[in-house]
Amino acid sequence: MLGRQGARQTGGAHWACTVHTRYMYDTRVNGVQGGLNGALARLRGPVESGLGSCLISLHMNLTNERD
Numbered sequence: 001m002l003g004r005q006g007a008r009q010t011g012g013a014h015w016a017c018t019v020h021t022r023y024m025y026d027t028r029v030n031g032v033q034g035g036l037n038g039a040l041a042r043l044r045g046p047v048e049s050g051l052g053s054c055l056i057s058l059h060m061n062l063t064n065e066r067d
Contacts, residue, residue, distance in 0.1 A: 022038055
């Protein structure tokens with residue numbers, strides 16, 4: 001049970017990292033709006049709900065603090 005949960009968490013972390021990496025790339029190429037559009041398109045795939053918007057708002061908070 002614990003192994004299965006651990007694998008699920010790792011998969012979720014990998015997926016979030018992939019979305020975040022893609023967001024950063026899209027932002028560099030297309031600006032912030034392009035990055036958000038690209039990230040939203042990817043978030044619609046496996047989990048189109050709370051996790052997606054949570055990740056984006058978390059990222060936006062982190063980005064705003066760095067600027």
